[in-house]
Amino acid sequence: MAGIGPAPILFNEFFQMFMRCMPPNGWPVNSKIAVGNSGGPDSTCLLFLLQKLLTDLRSKTMARQSIPTSVVSLSVNHNLQEASHSMAARSAANAAAMGIEHLTLDIPWGTPPFSDKPVASQSMEQVAREARYHVIFDGMARTGAHSVAFGHHADDQVETSLMRLARGTTELGAGGMRRCRRWGMGTGDVEGGLGWVGHHGLDRWIIRPLLDVRKDRILATCEEHQLDYVNDPTNFQPEITLRNAIRQMLTLQEEGKDMVLSLLIITQSALSGLPQHISGSLEKIKVAAADLQETTMDLEGGLHQLHGAVKVLSSRLEDVDNEVTFHLKNLTLPSPPSTLILSSHALPAIVDPTVRLALVLRVMRYVSFHPWGSLRADGNRRRTSIQRIIDTLWQSDGAPPFTAGGGVLWQPAIFSAKKRLRVGTQCLGRRLQLGERFAWMASRLPAVPYNMLDTAILPSKLDIDVTERLASATSRGDDFLEVLFDCRFLVRFDLSQIPEELVEALRKSQETGVNVRIKPHTKYYWPKVVLRKPSCVDIAYATLMDNGQIDTFGHAPWVTMKYIRLLDAT
Template sequence: MMATIHAAEFLATFLKCLQPSSPSSRVTIAVANSGGPDSTCLLFLLSRLRPPVSVVSLHVNHGLQPASADMADRAAANAASMGIPHRTLHIPWGRAPFPNRPVPSTPFENIARQARYNVLFRGMTYSGASILALGHHADDQVETSLMRLARGSTLVGAAGMRRRRRWGMGQGNSTDDLAWVGHPGMSRFIIRPLLDFPKDRILATCDAHALNYVNDPTNLHPETTLRNAVRQRLASPALRTTEPPPLQQDTSESLKQIKRASTFLQSIATDVTDTRERLRCATSLLAERAEQLDSQVTEQLQNCTLPSPPSTLLLSSPKLLAVDGPAVRFAMVLRVMRYVSFHPWGSTRADGDRRRAGIHRIMNHLWPAEPSVVSLERFTAGAGVLWTPVLYSHNKGLKIRSESLSHLEQPCGGQSAWLASRLPPFLKNPQEGAGSASRLSVDLTEQFILALATSRDVLQVLYDCRFLVRFDLTQIPKHVRDALNNAQDQPISIKILPQTDYFWPKVVLRKGSDPVLVLAVLDEKGGTDTLGSRPWISMEWVRLLDAT
């Protein structure tokens, strides 16, 4: 008989998900409650935790299946039986940014997933939760690892889903995109407390505590998605409802790749006899190695980083050369790109789309095969990041490299370094990218007029996916307020424009044909200068060098 999940071992895995957050502070966690066994078990185990944990239940009703209403009812009933507040969220198909309701006969899994995460993010925010808990388990992790390996992923990618990750700004291209969440996503997290437990133990826990649940019928259709096909073939005979039907040609070819990936994955954990348990152990080992790699990268970046202007990262060349191991170097480049990039933090574009050719090109510059010769050319290789060879001196600051020096040599008056900064627009046009989240010229006039008309106290703008510009409207100077109130008599505009070679934000006001009036700029120390006015504008660098 399969063992149930005990409260003590669940607490241990749950606390790992909270790190480095302090478990002593009150935490509100929203659970994505589908009404199925995984989320029902997760909801139950979380409900047994003592304060300071507060739990809310969220169910997304896509309205795309005949069973949708039954699943919504079961999710609500389960939460009620555990005394947990519950909300059923409906997807407003056809209302921007949501597309029209998908036609059942067409593939809709990806768009349904994006829509589900969008409403879950809104729901957790409305419920006061900073963390969303998902019911992914050890067998889901195996499926993810196999599918990634079959697509040619590295071992880091094959480690699968993270136990804890920051939500990030989203994968969207603009604020009107379904996959966009913006700056609030930098303070929201997704956790997966059940990753250490197989499906069998989850079902045993549900049975032992008489937890009612429903199964999503689409999970049993291998012809629907590749993941479902993999799931059916990995499932034990006891969990299979029917024998897998014949597959389409493209899915069949993918499964051949996955079979080869399975053979490789099993070779990592040779001391286990059972095939499924061997796959679980292998993915667990890879996940542990990925966490160790994250720690190594954090330590190395701290050691290599030199003081530099806001929004940039300066890495000491001699210290970089001391970094050993291609995996650590690869991960360091990814971390730097995500930090400096103007693409949404956490998106694949901020990682240079993880193109190995581009990342290896960067590595070849930072860690040349012949350390005796240093590249003196600036270059870019993805993620909108410009790499510039410089000399750094504590007293003299930065100087573009112009002389050939050994990578190991400490040049007179400074040390060799690489500066990572935002890539200038190709056409040097601040309006380039208009309509996207990373545009450099942002007109805030209408937002200001609306905010004042509705008596809002604060207006916040994420500028270039890099800076949070905050306006305290209770402290707005009289001449700015008067200009906005008289906008019908004299055209005005309030804009954020780029300044300096690093494209820092600058807030300007223009009335009619009058000269542009600068209201605030970012100073060289990363603070905000409101140029003599009382401090009503603040500018904050929001990108992180963290792994998650």
Template sequence: MSAVRAIEPISRGEFSKMLRRARPPPGWGKSIAVANSGGPDSTCLLYLLHEYFSSDGTPPGNQRNDSTSNSHQKANPRIVSLTVDHGLQSSSADMAARTARFAESLGVEHSTTKIPWGEGVFPPLPAPGAPFEETARRARYRTLFDEMTRLQANALAAGHHLDDQVETGLMRLRLGSSMLGASGMRYCRRWGMGNVIGGLDWAGVEGMRRWIVRPFLGVSKDRILATCEANRLEYVVDKTNFQPEVTLRNAVRHVVKYGKESAQNFPPKLLQDIETIDTALENLPNFDGNLNSGPERLRAFVQEMGREVEAIEKEVDEITHKGRLPSPIGTFLISKEALEGIKDKPLVQRALVLRILRYVSPNPWGSLRAQAKRRSARLEELARCLTTPMSALSKPFSMSSQVLWKPVLKRPKIVKGKSKGKVPAGWIASRQPPDLQNAWGVADRDITEPLLQALEARESEGDGGALDILFDCRFRIRIHLDAIPQAVIDALAAGITNLSIRCDKELYYPSVVLRTPKNELVLNPADNPTPKFPEGIAFAKPVDWVSIEFIRTLGNI
């Protein structure tokens, strides 16, 4: 008779490794926000984060030198517990109150926010009986983002674990995802701009400097429960999570645990989705199993896929570093040799294409529209076009994400005094020309009014500050309020002049233009490229109160 293996709680040493893996590239910052629903996952995460960072922060096995001056020790980030009361269940207010009490018992700062249904960008409260899962999820994340931004938290920590990872991977298989998508969530990712400008999930510039981290992605639910039990942590249980007929995620969770036969009485749509997932799983070349394989095998499979995806992303990192040729700001020129080196690596091709599209596209960074909607057929066709041997006759093309691909030719070295003409160098990806609304690019954007409003707010708040404007989802234009000459402020306030943003006609690079009764002056910083505008526009001396930055990142997170 075999002994039952005891389920061990998460140790401090293990949690330290989890945090290192989930750490954002710029570090933890001054504050870490924790998405606290009051369930076992977030309760455990809040407890472990508090325990870890309330100590001296020295990782296990490392002894701190007591002779070291305290002035050289970095302060640990403060932990802030965030709870969203969605108001969709009669028990939601009680659950929120219990999360607050638990956070306070730890001595952790806590904030509970109600979703303001029907106000601003938030949709009306879903009617009783209406599907609300997706709407509630988006509203909850928007509320969490607003709160973490208000509290100046660099990252939001979420309690998603390995079993959540399995469910996410299986649900993505239903949509036809490749291994890149089916590997699930990342330990750390940039929040991103959102999907629709001004919409419910819009984060804009702030979304490019905030992170969401998931330290528990490598541990199963039972380890989290064991940790709660070992530390006598009280948590609430959302009963709807155990109703498989309510959502697809619940249904997948049920089938993974009890097998496909347990889905026979599911509603027809859910049963069809389960069949689709099972078929996709059986068709995977690197997995010999299906939904009846059990939690352990599915966990191992998803973790193995995650490791393979990490290897692919590292290879893409190397390609984008070594295979990139010099090109203008906001473009990406990939060498012919780099593309030839991956002609037999379809997953690397796909990952590279996604990375470049996301970097160059004027669609919000991180959105599906900036990544060809991650449609396999389109990405495969795009990769095929780029890896097909180039020639001097290769033509420009555009397939998706408003990105234009052009062949770049170069003159070869002259051999014995004879030139053989131009030969292919690679492909350059750039922003596809928009629907032109004037002769030289997108319409001018007047920023006089928002600038005057920012100046008025500065007077009342008493600090210098800056006005940040996101342009074309690619550039951040910053006006440094305390550095604007008073004469310019007076002229703007009197309506004598105005300030606008204008694009050049080639690469759609923005410039700030000051219109006066006599002329127009381009007020670009000294280190910015000279835009191509029609004759007649003047260029002022470089100014220090305007800065323009390309804010899209080429990194995999």
């Protein structure tokens, strides 16, 4: 007798999956959610379930304020293979059949910020991914979507975990993709460049409601509801990407072949001609999986075992996030803006190496001048560097100031609620007075010594000429102008209160050479707005002070400065 096939996803079941993906502060009122629609079975299933769910819940008063109100379908035409256009057309047709707003996003290769069309190589996957995410974020902005949902499922989660193991990730990375995460500032430092998002990415979210669902259940759902879809032919070409090679490896194993034999077939026979970086990565996966401490990830145990192992790692990731959040609330002392001071005496209570690692990464991401959410803000997660930070912070006898990546300076400190804060080498070997405690301060790594800030040539992100932007905004009659400074501060100009003499200076700037700039001051590199005249001392118009307030030097409060980096886990 034939066995019972996989069950389709039930609507009540999907509701629970979807609500587990809700951002920490909930869904904004009357928000719109986008779906990354490739035309394949995963995104088609997700689009159908989400549209059905929101349609059903819109009539229920209890849910009106807690879920998005509409869906928009976004598909990307990569223009990298012949099937690109047909898949984009299928995506649009599926959305139309469901009565869903749709937008097709073409990648214009060769038009800045996009590079020339990539060819099959080790970097093609990363270039295509950055281009895809760039146009998707643009599509979200154009359609007003607060979040984007992707159809990644449990099988994808296994593949992602194995890919990260091949790249030398920690067990935190091996936990795979998060159900819900902030988009982040992107991967590039150049404003307007590929991968750059800036501060707008801190207010948008990526969710993955189907992460606990196997692929076979998604296919069963498509069959149950007669959903039409296409399969991307490149998903079955292991020589193109590491993910495809892993997928083929797992498919061979699922079909009943011995895993060791499968690896041999992939690397030597059936898939002969694989690029060396892919075949080498497959070998690294086996070694890294065997070294995991939290769970047993046996590549010869089959997909069922791998799903269970990755689920353990994902759950562990959530537990560690919660534990780090708890410890940071207890460890953090009042700190100057843009810095973080951790009480040393409470650090030894954290004994779990994984929690220590996650705490250090959280602090680095908060303080770093690299884009929030990027690997560079985490010091590229280099194990030796991060371990050096952990070893130094958790030793009891103190250490001189040091850096170990991520653009973060770690300094010993002595904190007193009533006296001034002491930071740096002056704290070494010093006896504590009544009411004092030892601490560590994490702050931005200086680009040049503080006493050279007014004379040194600084990178453009630290010396921003906003003259043209201010002039254009005022001539258009805009209410506000926002500028991200050093990937850390959002400087906001209220143009209705801009000093009249500055408006006049902007009008004549091309003739006089006068310009308005945002530049750093203090050893913490806080922003300062100045008017610069040729052969004259800069005139300060607004600056951030120790208490977080803004000094506008007697003018109306026309400039605000907000530190926007987050200590959140996602």
